[in-house]
Amino acid sequence: MAAVSVAAEWELLYNRYYRKPELYSMRWGRMDLSRHRVACAPFGGPIAAIRDDSKIVQLLAESARRKLLIFSSSGQPLASSLWDRSGGRLVGMAWADDLSLLCVVQDGSVYRFDIRAELIGQFSMGSECFEQGIIDCVFWGNGMVCITENYQIFCVPDLQKNPKPCKLADPGLDEYPLCVAVIEPQYTMSGNVEVLLGVGDHVLVVDEDGVQQLGVGVGPLQKMAVSQNGKYLATFTHDGRLLVIPTDFSRIIFEFTCESALPPEQLAWCGMDSVLLYWDELLLMVGPSGDPVRYVYDEPLLLIPECDGVRILSNSSLEFLHRVPDSTVSIFQIGSTSPAALLYDALDHF
Numbered sequence: 001m002a003a004v005s006v007a008a009e010w011e012l013l014y015n016r017y018y019r020k021p022e023l024y025s026m027r028w029g030r031m032d033l034s035r036h037r038v039a040c041a042p043f044g045g046p047i048a049a050i051r052d053d054s055k056i057v058q059l060l061a062e063s064a065r066r067k068l069l070i071f072s073s074s075g076q077p078l079a080s081s082l083w084d085r086s087g088g089r090l091v092g093m094a095w096a097d098d099l100s101l102l103c104v105v106q107d108g109s110v111y112r113f114d115i116r117a118e119l120i121g122q123f124s125m126g127s128e129c130f131e132q133g134i135i136d137c138v139f140w141g142n143g144m145v146c147i148t149e150n151y152q153i154f155c156v157p158d159l160q161k162n163p164k165p166c167k168l169a170d171p172g173l174d175e176y177p178l179c180v181a182v183i184e185p186q187y188t189m190s191g192n193v194e195v196l197l198g199v200g201d202h203v204l205v206v207d208e209d210g211v212q213q214l215g216v217g218v219g220p221l222q223k224m225a226v227s228q229n230g231k232y233l234a235t236f237t238h239d240g241r242l243l244v245i246p247t248d249f250s251r252i253i254f255e256f257t258c259e260s261a262l263p264p265e266q267l268a269w270c271g272m273d274s275v276l277l278y279w280d281e282l283l284l285m286v287g288p289s290g291d292p293v294r295y296v297y298d299e300p301l302l303l304i305p306e307c308d309g310v311r312i313l314s315n316s317s318l319e320f321l322h323r324v325p326d327s328t329v330s331i332f333q334i335g336s337t338s339p340a341a342l343l344y345d346a347l348d349h350f
Contacts, residue, residue, distance in 0.1 A: 006332040014290035017324040024318045026075035034300040041095035047071045079117040092137035123163045140184045169210045179224045187230025215249035222263035234275045268303040270310045
């Protein structure tokens, strides 16, 4: 019976099994992810949240003064502090490798908080960012890239030891790109960060030395996500196709036509074998072959990619969607006659 119950919760995606256990029932009370800007540290680390100032405040329901809230991975409150930073709108928030929380505001000020929500440092992205204003930023383990209102790109390659911004080549844009992604320095030939911009029917690759045009005719691309090893790019096209291509755009490895041409709110890799697309209420897991797996939710989700899967955060729970290891499949797969399964069966009977 045990073997049946364990494997009964698995989902088959082509020839790979996936499971989605609930790790925690969230203990943060009445939290609404759709009204907050949220940053989750990797490897099951802490969660930071601050009310999104672009959303309307329900005057009776909550204080007009915003707070920076820090929770454990299970939603247990760890710390909070009043958000009273000047400099305009909060543009980006993420956890660095040393578990400090980085908050970037419109005028280019970057504030660093510890896990107790106490300010432990700050620096500026420079005079150009201050004058132009920052409209977006993308983070990776220990660095970040900011895009200004004039579509100039600034990079901080090392946020811990030397938070010194440098300007990348001018992409020459007239409007904001359709989507942005970053290839981390450890995965590029030059050893410098490369920024991918979805522009028109192609992608611009921008680094310190120049701008390169790749993948002409593949777009327009609405969403991009780089795989954990920096080799592949999952993209969603304007006509509703999911494409997986190498980051040198040499060929299309995989193509899947979705039912909707509406771009997903989130696009994320689940390990290296599948890609997740999230629209309002629908989470779709697409693999290299076969039919996709669908999950339906009645509350907002946040996808947190990990090295071996994706954490799925909602208002009420935290789940971990990942591939079932081959060793576990050999034991618990229904009808398995592998030596490991027979040994487990014998133990059960004994």
